[in-house]
Amino acid sequence: MTKEYLLFMLINGLSEGMLLFIIASGLSLVFGVLRVINFAHGSLYMIGAFVAYSLSTLLTTGSLMSFLVLLLVVPPVIAVLGFFLEVTLFRRVYREEHLLQLLLTYALVLILDDVVRVIWGGDPRNVARPELLAGSVDILGLALPTYNVFILGVGPVVAIGLWLLLYRTRSGNIIRAAVSYPDTLGALGVNVSWVMTATFMLGCWLAGLGGVLVASLASIDLGIGMQKIIECFAVVVIGGLGSVGGALLGSLIIGTGITFFQLPFGRWALIFPYLMMAVVLIVRPWGLFGRPER
């Protein structure tokens, strides 16, 4: 096993982790503000991937233009879907007990996953990569798939974007205030329920973005939503629920972990997130970055 090969695996693992971060940060953000863990987040990501597939069949295959169209159109579509879900369903259970919130999002998983099955069927699909990103690039004398390197670049952009949004804008201040002191925020005249709706839409937008990116990375099928939501759980459990920075760290651990476990264990590496989650939940249930609260 050469050094080059290990580096190659590291890049792949990190790009896998970045994709996971884009999705998991949405889940974590939504939990931070809404205090609801959305089981349907994976389903929204899967819908994003399949919508991207359907839209791509209408566009020129492999052109950069159509890829940009997917990136610009699909995430907002998922955000709008999220808007309807939040306003009609989630909003009604914020003050209810955890059990009912969990069951509500669980019901959504059942419905959304089956809707995807009815509309798109069980065949695996994928979206052709744009020519610009289809080949490989030389980095340190290694031929790396351009698309993986691209995702590796998108992840930090999203992370910095989220950080700027949360810590350098007024909307970000409001969102962070809604995490810590929702009642005070309401008393100051901010419409907290719209803050929640907006945050939920942002979370869905991120799920949709993940969906577009994965559609050209690997083949997509009906199982990807459930697989990703469990990886996301592992991420937020490791990083701490509600912490975006923790989500970044957790994603990179899970992403590289899966890739490196593939060396000795092959397909069994998929078990890695579960083991990791079990270990963290036992040793430090509130995660590496979270605070103990319940």
Next chain:
Amino acid sequence: MDSQAVNQSQSGNLNRPGTVAIVVALVLLPFILSQFGRTGEFWIWVTTEMIITGLFAMSLNLILGFGGMVSFGHAAFFGVGAYTVALLMKKAGVPLFLALLAAPVAAAIAAAIIGWFCVRLIGLYFAILTLAFSQLLYMIVFQWYTFTGGDDGIHGIPRPEFLGPTSYYLLCLAIFLVCFMLMRMIVNSSFGLSIRTIRENMERAKFIGINVRRYQWINFIIAGAFAGLAGGLLCELNRFAQTEFLHWSKSAEPILGSLVGGMYSLAGPAVGSAVLIFMKIILQQLHRSMVEMWAIVLGSILLVVVLFAPGGLASLYQKLFRKSDS
């Protein structure tokens, strides 16, 4: 929702003549159904599935309703039971009754291991970890092709010659009734009362000296054992075991049954599951493509229950009834 449960101190309180009538009707049912040829045989099969799924739902409800812990991974134990029966009978040639004894034992061992980790957590984290462990088992069964048959499952599980549809129905019914009495004993024992105390107020339970984790762990194991028995029975009914038995969507079925039938009664989940299976069959009869929609139907029912009748459909009837009264 909780006050309702507190008032009901004696769960599974049986009204004797009514219970006897129901049991007699259940025993006679297959003999009546067998008069109707193939349709009758089909309905014997359906009612057998109802009984087994009812047992599965009641086992979950020991954790969910009585313990107040949401488990999204109960299918793990159902699946372990099913695969125990399948592997023992197909690969080791063990007779059915021994395999059916082994199923709850194997499931209890799995529940002891998984539960030891899970009961350390509460609420949300408990739910996530149960889901993670059940998916872990699912992945193992899915990947371990040489042992479990992977995606193909295990087919052609032998059926003892003397067991026709009717006698298998009666066997399942007998096991169900025994399990029902056992669970009723457990729920009304001091152990069961402690479990309910923990659900109502965990802090207080600790103060009065209940070892919360140990009680929850034991409860988790008991629930797992009953689920394993149900899995073994369904495996023999269908004569195959498949990965779907462990899938997360299988874990949804007993939750739905409990919600529809009412979480705070012993028999409620069984009744709820029977209603759901009946609905599924009716949908199937209406149109084949409706089966594809089954998860959508289940999800919609769950949404309605969560939004409008958190106490189960039974409480919805009550609400409507009382409203029309006043």
